[in-house]
Amino acid sequence: MQRLDTPAGLRTTQLAVAGMFFIMGFQYGSWVSRIPTIKAGLHLGDAQLGLLLLASGIGSLAALPLVPGLMARFGSKRLTFLTGLVSPLMLILLALAPDFASAAAVLAATGVVMSGLFTGVNTQGAILEARSGRAIMAKLHATFSLGLFVGALVASGVGLLTDALLPHFLLAAVVLYVILLLSRTRLLDGVLEKPERTGDSKRSLGYIAVFLGLAMAFASIAEGAMNDWTGLYLRDITHASEDLVPLGIAVFSGSMVVARLFADGWRTRFGDRPIVIGGSTLAGAGLGLALLVGGTIPAFIGFACVGVGMSAVVPCIFLAGAQQGPGTLSVISGMGTTGRLAGPPLIGFVSQFSNLAWGMALVALAPLVVAVCLTRVQWRPAPARPDDALATPDPA
DSSP states (O other): OOOSSSSSHHHHHHHHHHHHHHHHHHHHHHHHTTTHHHHHHTTTHHHHHHHHHHHHHHHHHTTTHHHHHHHHHHHHHHHHHHHHHHHHHHHHHHHHHOHHHHHHHHHHHHHHHHHHHHHHHHHHHEEEEEEEEHEOHHHHHHHHHHHHHHHHHHHHHEEEEEEEHHHHHHHHHHHHHHHHHGGGGGSSSSSOOOOOOOOOHHHHHHHHHHHHHHEEEEEHHHHHHHHHHHHHHHHSSSSOOTTTTTHHHHHHHHHHHHHHHHHHHHHHHHHHHHHHHHHHHHHHHHHHHHHHOOHHHHHHHHHHHHHHHHTTTHHHHHHHHHHHOOHHHHHHHHHHHHHHHHHOOOOOOOOHSSSSHHHHHHHHHHHHHHHHTTTTOOOOOOOOOOOOTTTTOOOO
């Protein structure tokens, strides 16, 4: 078992687990940033592209019954490494896909692989937090966001040189394998210790999984909508100038990343329950008020409220799910995929028959539903101290 009772041991293990979160974000950011190129290369219409992207979500849902068994057989360390080993190959196969059917098959397989990786990596984060006694989960998810950003940045840079997918995805695969090889020896052995369950608590396990899963679904709707619809809202509803339109995503994502750097300290001070419930309420109320007031500046403030308010919600939901076991964590991952799939058409349908302001009102409602769901979950106390890379751990 890796030693976490020395500064060097704790720091290298934190970096290893953070590296795996970065891998998830970088892999995802690499291919979604090239969707326009994929669409053009396969000569797809909008409807076909929608079906192609749906394949990844279907793969994630198909992995629901598989992941708990894989976790039981391999453990989170081996599952994380094995799925991390396969994930770069998915990029290369996608670049080589000659038609719609083969690309859909690759993305469906990608959904299965990334579902296993997401479950394994979040379990690693939960084990690290439990063994080190330090709140760290929000920072790990900030590393995922960083990987997503860097993946998109690399895609933009490569796109200036060539439209070809294969050179880009080969480069991305090399980066992913380097990080994987640097991280693998410091991943954590063992399993997350779960509390002993009485008869009543065993019966409540499914109940907890349902509310965590619903919370994850609506949180995914809210976060996904911020990426998909903020620019359109600024352009079509507030009539912002073209140079301000791209800043909607920047305000949301930037505020979320910054807030995640501080969220573990908030968890330590106040506990997970008030942070996730209060944060969800802030997100829904802040965006709702911005929609009522109208205008570009209120919109930016509302987007920032969603970024700050939701910053700790998804990390804490995954942490709570990992504490319940791989079955619950797999349900949460699948429900998150369901939310990401259901959100865009639902918002688009409402906007089509009214306007985007009403569609965004549904987005404001989603965090409030998250808050209600999370009131039904019994939260464990957060670790007694936030993570601090400069702090010296107590001796074992």
